[in-house]
Amino acid sequence: MPASDFSRRRFLGTATVAGLGTVVLSSCGDSDSGSTDNQGRTVVEWWNIQTTQPSKRLWAEQAKAYEKAHPDVRIKLVTLENEAFKSKLTALTSSNKLPDLFHTWGGGVLKQQVDAGLVEDLTDSVKPWIDDLVPVSKEAYQFDGKLYAVPIDIGGVGFWYNKALFKKAGIAAPPTTWSEFLDTVKKLKSAGVTPIALAGKDKWPGMYFWAYLAMRIAGVDGMQKAAEAKDFTGDDFVKAGEHVKELVALQPFQKGFLGAAFSGPTGEAAQMGNGKAAMELMGQWAPTVQAAEGKGIGNDLGFFPFPSVEGGKGKGTDVFGGGGGYALRKGAPKESIDFLKFFMSAESDSKLVKAGVLIPINKGSMDALTDPHLKAVSDMLNASTGFQLYLDQAYPPAVGQEINDSVAALIAGSKSPEQVTRSITQVAKSQ
Structure with missing residues (x-):
């Protein structure tokens, strides 16, 4: 999917959020830099919704691959079914105790967390590599020119x-x-x-x-x-x-x-x-x-x-569609950002695309798309004249x-x- 095709599309989720307003939650402020396990490794707790194969296996493999290259870090996976995830994250948002790294669909929910001061501003920390990703994939996670999550996929219904x-x-x-x-x-x-x-x-x-x-x-x-x-x-x-x-x-x-x-x-x-x-x-x-x-x-x-x-x-x-991404709680370990950089690299993204799990997000992994079903959705996205984020x-x-x-x-x-x-x-x- 050439980036130029994406640039033709309007992504309206961000604009509609601003029009509907937000609920203000109390801010948790800066928290500590993350816990350590009994081996002295920094623990990054990563909440995801990959409950089916091959996604569940691939996500775990990517976590292990990062740990192998970074022996001082442990990626703690917490995998939840879609509705259970929403319920638990809502409860954690209310108590100001978000996970270090967690799935987000962007839009209204993320905007509330941002306004409450619960989510890390990633704009500067991802600047060296964020342009490697397809431009439109980032739109649902941007507010007032700042980026609060890193996209992992884009798609349509x-x-x-x-x-x-x-x-x-x-x-x-x-x-x-x-x-x-x-x-x-x-x-x-x-x-x-x-x-x-x-x-x-x-x-x-x-x-x-x-x-x-x-x-x-x-x-x-x-x-x-x-x-x-x-x-x-x-x-x-x-x-x-x-x-x-x-x-x-x-x-x-x-x-x-x-x-x-x-x-x-x-x-x-x-x-x-x-x-x-x-x-x-x-x-x-x-x-x-x-x-x-x-x-x-x-x-x-x-x-x-x-x-x-x-x-x-x-x-x-x-x-009509959207994507998924990962946001960081305010004060999450710096290793969380480094893991995201690894997870969204061209090499990593290509593995997920080749497995038929995702439509490419990294510009360097476009050639990896061979799955006919994902290609059908990709073709629909490439030909789209307008784009509306999931209403919920x-x-x-x-x-x-x-x-x-x-x-x-x-x-x-x-x-x-x-x-x-x-x-x-x-x-x-x-x-």
Whole structure:
């Protein structure tokens, strides 16, 4: 992915955060430089969310490789499932006891931690090597011209689909418009195929539908204006909910979807990985999790962007997504920065890219991208005309949670499209 392709895209997460405000937490101030173990080594506690293979193995291998080259340092890995991580980090943020090095999606959550004085400003310490990374990958972690986390990946959300099940239903090509998408759902149902796998219990996968529809109808500029005004009650956002409602009316999801998680033997990823559903709307990590939670469907797995909406202001090439990075608590050991430099080097990044784990972030590892699934997402990103950060990360936590909760209620039939927009607006204005 040439850097020039990335520079064409607008990354709106940072701008929307500023528009919605933040919650002020008490600052922990500078803490000590880190603990030592019984061997006298400096301990860097590293919280990550790599719970599936090969990521879990690769992260551990990189930690060991660094320890081998730096025998006076111990990298203590703490690996948590996505939702458990969010819950525990929220609790630690409230008590001002963040880990030395921890995963972040940037946006609103990181902005709160920054404003509370809990996170290290990395601008100067990474200056010698940060330009080795793809420019747009850093945007979600920058506030007022300063960098507060180092990106490790970038990606986007789209539809993963089962080519064999599409063929069974007589569908020749993936849909490109919303009306075609609804027709695709109908054809799959008529063929006895579950059209869409959804983790209703986890809520955030359902949010992707409303968010993308809002993007397609309001456009990325409309999303930004709504965030800055703290007002999502406009017609475009109501229409997004109405489109979600018309999809739900077709009963496209698997039996028991409201109680299904993303991972686990009966979760969304397993439904796709075991060939029991034709589609899921998910990010670039989907193939890896599908294979880990199910059998995997091999060459039958395909990818297509979220369809455009007829009459909408947004383009079909606007992408909803984000990435992940690592931030440091205020006063974390200096070895934490050195480890990040090692972890994001071209050599290290190439290993992760070749394993099919990440889309390249280091400019020197671009040639390592051979995985067809990640390349499909990379191609979508390269062709993108606009970019919106995940809503539950772009906005302050309370707003992101309300979006997840309200859209989940819409999908469950307990909230109307209008009620969804009013609820989100009410929480946004309270921030």
